[in-house]
Amino acid sequence: MAKRAKSAEKKNVAVIGLGRFGEAVALRLVELGHEVIGIDENAEIVQKLADDLPHVVQADSTDSEALRVLGVNEVDYAVVAIGASLEGSVLSVLALQELGIKDIWAKASTRQHGLILTRLGVSKVVFPEADMGHALAEQLCGA
Structure with a gap:
């Protein structure tokens, strides 16, 4: 098992969508x-x-009541890592907002997806492939 880093404050985080990106986020947070x-x-x-x-469960993340039963209304942060389904991503963000989650980070797969998430008021929109591509290019060129 990887050595745990010391953290100033332990956070409670929901990661919705456990594809490659969501899995990587969840495992690193643990x-x-x-x-x-x-x-x-x-x-x-x-x-x-x-x-x-x-704590990993099968559930419909677009159903705010299902999320409440799981205790998601108590988390400090939520990460919506759904990129393949625009509808699933948007409806999951809305369900989290219904629960009163203020700090939502969400993955976008296209510029339009990102624009929708921004207009919904998510805290941070991430474009994993583009963000990593930019970081790699900067590392290669010493920027």
């Missing part, structure tokens, strides 16, 4: 000592991560 609830609608993904994430 390594850093934070409490994470991972949520995905795909039972195979949930089963695959059951040994690595202390």
Whole structure:
């Protein structure tokens, strides 16, 4: 198991969508000592991560009542890591907002997706491929 980093304050984070990006975020947060609830609608993904994430469940993230039952209304942050389904991403953000979650970070797969998320008021929109591509280019050129 990876060594846990010391953190000034332990956070409670919901990671919704456990594809490559969501899985990486969730696992790193756990390594850093934070409490994470991972949520995905795909039972195979949930089963695959059951040994690595202390709290991982199969659920419909667009259903605010289902999220409330899971305790998502108590998290400090939420990460919506759904990129393949624009509808799933947007409806998950709305469900989180219904629960009163103020700090929502969301993955966007296109510029238009990012614009919608921004207009919904998410705290931070991330474009994983583009962001990593820019960072790599800067590292290569010493910027």
